[in-house]
Amino acid sequence: MNKITCDVCIVGGGPAGLSAAVAAKKAGAKDVLIVERDEALGGILQQCIHPGFGLKLFKEELTGPEYFGRFVDEANELGVKALLNSMVLEVTADTVTCINGELGVCEISAKAIVLAMGCRERTRANIVIPGTRPAGVYTAGTAQRLINRQNEMVGKKVVILGSGDIGMIMARRMTLEGAKVEAVVEIMDFLAGLTRNRVQCLDDFGIPLLLSHTIIDIKGNDRVESVVIAQVDENKKPIMSTAREIECDTLLLSVGLIPENELTSNAKIEISPITKGPKVNQYMQTSIKSVFACGNVVHVNDLVDNVSAESAKAGESAAKFAAGKLEDSTAVTVETGDNVRYVCPQSVIPADEKVDLYFRVMKPQKGVVITVTDGDNVLFTRKAIKVNPGEMEKATVSVKDITSLMVSVKEA
């Protein structure tokens, strides 16, 4: 067996892993190794050729390849090493085991490990759509990879289920490549993705968005021939009298993402039932102190800029841990108050520093005030015209001497 030693080993070479690697190097880690299963670094951004990345971090509008390209260049300059075409099989507190076609099984001993595996798309099986099982049903991301990286067009007449960002971006992409997108169908009564994408991907091309609708049947034997859609009532049950058939050869699913945490749960790291990712503190440290986690493996983000920021924290903390310099003391659990679904990090160690609390609301709400409190003590307050589950919110608080923390969103 091949044996490798390093200071910080990073599982996954997408935007999270790259940002963590660069930050770990900058924080003084000597040997930083990324293990990546694809043939190149960059992760999902390799197929995200559309613009809209980097507005927060670089103050300019970049495409996916341009965005990760900057991190790859920086990682190369700093001497980050990468093991490509390598699938990680197991992670423990100090070891990453992976398999590589040329090297065989490799055992990597590391002083600190960063989990940056990202997430997977939910499939037809996850949401149980009735009907036949013809070819032509793709997750939006699979179609995106086929079209943007492999030069394979997936269909001509398309219906998209789910108004997530990838779905809307694929609606535009397929239209520009000559396909007809018949409709984007969304079961909720509000848009799942960003408003900007609705305007620039759907409205620009006259693609109908059908809110409070879902697909109740898929028809076709060899290939998709049509789908049946229907409006849903307030309990999300289809109203059968509204059912109508849309002829199409392709159905794309943009119905959510699931953090890819098989390695995490096998390592017996504590997982949040809400985010489906490891619970972390402000250093992105998991329940195993030598293991850190960042990006979509922790919670699904809507902006890669946030992933990069949070992952830089993970990389820096991992480097400090490897050098024996990371703060350690009892953490305070962050509580979720009114209309808050989850907060990341889930716990905070009191320290003389500011911490970014990222959170999502449960339901859309207008005219609100966001507060973070420590008992009766108000640490943060901000008014917002509206909040939306599709758009992550942030509150930055000083956490010196805190004894509790609660984030709430209330009517102003």
Next chain:
Amino acid sequence: MTKEIICTVCPTGCTIHVEGENGNITKIEGFSCPRGKVYAENEFTAPVRILTSTAKIKNAKTPLVAVRSKTPVPKEKLFDCMVEIRKLELTPPVNRGDVLIKNICDTGVDIIASGEVK
């Protein structure tokens, strides 16, 4: 002509109502910040978009390289530009930022490589 424009400057997403003829705006309301007003004015008179796509590349490990318009192009020219981009047949090396089509469809905008193939 009247247009309802959903502002994309920030997540608030104000619906801005604009009226006018031939690019002259006679009425604009519904914006809640100066940036939103400018956005709606531009959207009404001359909407532009960044165009991104892929171009074919021969003798390389991958069949495609990602491309983009360096700056936004007029919205109504998006499909004309796609026709030109589809004609490209590149060979390596392609570096990020390389100009692939100068002044595409007389827009004054260049198509550049956003991806890289060594």
